[in-house]
Amino acid sequence: MSESRLRARTRKDLAFRRHRQHSCWNHLVAAPLWPLHGANLGTLLRTCDAVGACLAVPQLPWIPEALERGNTLRRPGCVHWVRGDVGEWLARQRTPDTTVVGVELVEGAVRLADLPPARRRTVVVLGHESTGIPPDALDLLDQAVEIPMIGTGQSLNVVVAASLVLYRLAGLS
Numbered sequence: 001m002s003e004s005r006l007r008a009r010t011r012k013d014l015a016f017r018r019h020r021q022h023s024c025w026n027h028l029v030a031a032p033l034w035p036l037h038g039a040n041l042g043t044l045l046r047t048c049d050a051v052g053a054c055l056a057v058p059q060l061p062w063i064p065e066a067l068e069r070g071n072t073l074r075r076p077g078c079v080h081w082v083r084g085d086v087g088e089w090l091a092r093q094r095t096p097d098t099t100v101v102g103v104e105l106v107e108g109a110v111r112l113a114d115l116p117p118a119r120r121r122t123v124v125v126l127g128h129e130s131t132g133i134p135p136d137a138l139d140l141l142d143q144a145v146e147i148p149m150i151g152t153g154q155s156l157n158v159v160v161a162a163s164l165v166l167y168r169l170a171g172l173s
């Protein structure tokens, strides 16, 4: 029998490979601006850590605890608090050096496979878990990306969709 080429990595191996730990690069920002389920936020924060993204989330009373409970990492992660109206925050992100990308199943969206890695600061807008990105916020996007689906479900879980897009934008997939 031939010897396997694959071997489990030790924690030490993994730590050695992660020589550029993320504190706040602010170049890739995941923005779940209409969050509903706390568990999704914690999972999203973990993906953000993995790809070197920040999380921008409204400053609602239940969110800090949801993030703390759901984040299974020892480090707290990079969270930017969105204070006040989220539409106004989103409008302020539209600067010449930032691209605002909505993750949504909408007419005119590019397919995930056609989305290039981010070359400049990119804000990734995620929709409400049951109603998606509100129509007035769609008007504030530079572009939208959709993940094609062939199954019977109408949409993916928001963090699954976010993770696929963040990996792509980070140039890691």
Ligand SMILES: C[S@@+](CC[C@H](N)C(=O)[O-])C[C@H]1O[C@@H](n2cnc3c(N)ncnc32)[C@H](O)[C@@H]1O
Pocket (backbone or CB within 6 Å): 103, 104, 105, 125, 126, 127, 128, 129, 130, 131, 132, 133, 145, 146, 147, 148, 149, 154, 155, 156, 157, 158, 159, 161, 162
């Ligand atoms: C559960 S979905 C919302 C579905 C909602 N019923 C609707 O019609 O918009 C929650 C969010 O996940 C993201 N999402 C889910 N599936 C997606 C897909 N296939 N392509 C792009 N975004 C998706 C979007 O941000 C969406 O707003």
